[in-house]
Amino acid sequence: xxxQYLHILIxxxxxxxxxxxxxxxxxxxxxxxxxxxxxxxxSAGNPRLATAYxxxxxxxxxxxxxxxxxxxxxxxxxKGGIGIKLMADGSSQELIRKRSIGISYSHSFTLNQNMKxxxxxxxxxxxxxxxLNAFDPPVTYDRDKFIYPDLDMGxxxxxxxxxxxxxxxxxxTPNTAFTGKNSLQPxxxxxxxxxxxxxxxxxxxxxxxxxxQNKFSTYLANFMVKHRWYNLGIAVRSSKENVDAVIGTGxxxxxxxxxxxxxxxxxSKLGNSLTGGAHECSLSYTFN
Numbered sequence: 001x002x003x004q005y006l007h008i009l010i011x012x013x014x015x016x017x018x019x020x021x022x023x024x025x026x027x028x029x030x031x032x033x034x035x036x037x038x039x040x041x042x043s044a045g046n047p048r049l050a051t052a053y054x055x056x057x058x059x060x061x062x063x064x065x066x067x068x069x070x071x072x073x074x075x076x077x078x079k080g081g082i083g084i085k086l087m088a089d090g091s092s093q094e095l096i097r098k099r100s101i102g103i104s105y106s107h108s109f110t111l112n113q114n115m116k117x118x119x120x121x122x123x124x125x126x127x128x129x130x131x132l133n134a135f136d137p138p139v140t141y142d143r144d145k146f147i148y149p150d151l152d153m154g155x156x157x158x159x160x161x162x163x164x165x166x167x168x169x170x171x172x173t174p175n176t177a178f179t180g181k182n183s184l185q186p187x188x189x190x191x192x193x194x195x196x197x198x199x200x201x202x203x204x205x206x207x208x209x210x211x212x213q214n215k216f217s218t219y220l221a222n223f224m225v226k227h228r229w230y231n232l233g234i235a236v237r238s239s240k241e242n243v244d245a246v247i248g249t250g251x252x253x254x255x256x257x258x259x260x261x262x263x264x265x266x267x268s269k270l271g272n273s274l275t276g277g278a279h280e281c282s283l284s285y286t287f288n
Contacts, residue, residue, distance in 0.1 A: 042081015
């Protein structure tokens, strides 16, 4: 009986995460910019391929894993860029699975030699499925798999080495419930980053990302240092109530190749010994 109640509790938690309040939260969102804001489509100036894998809370039996990939390139004749992104997300035992494919487009408006405004728009097709028969006792549901469209928009403002942006996901508030109706509420994010050049070999890049969805909010403050070809950084993820994790990041950049790894150390009441923290690896390549 104890295990039955535990299964029901886990399902409720997974159901809530998948159908209402929380999207995938990357520790290094600027390594996968299309998942942060569609306006980043084509922002590298050349074709760019980026991938990442995130393992969330491996210490728990039903921790989440996420694989994502994106490709984008500029379109000089349209003064913009296009992108495509893929995501596969689910619990370790596939109680809930989520797959998506999306396209995005951005257009750049140059105000002067130092400042640009870049709006962008994206549209995704999302497939969700639940292995709901795995629970004991059985869980009642209206559907065990479905597909829905997901619309997002954003804008970026750049001024020399400073950039700031705003994005809103799930504009169409799709129904993501396995039973009844539960509209996925819009996710609004504000982000900013400053790349400061100390000298030819040393760069400092502080950044911040704030996300609000319904009554849930999260804030990610990151401080990254690049010396020659290697990067080191530290970040803190928190909500209004408490600090969730301290994040350490290391990475290398060799010409057009970027490889990064980060580890989230849980400092909330859950504790790192229970959750196992989170691992995130990313790789990107910009074609010349």
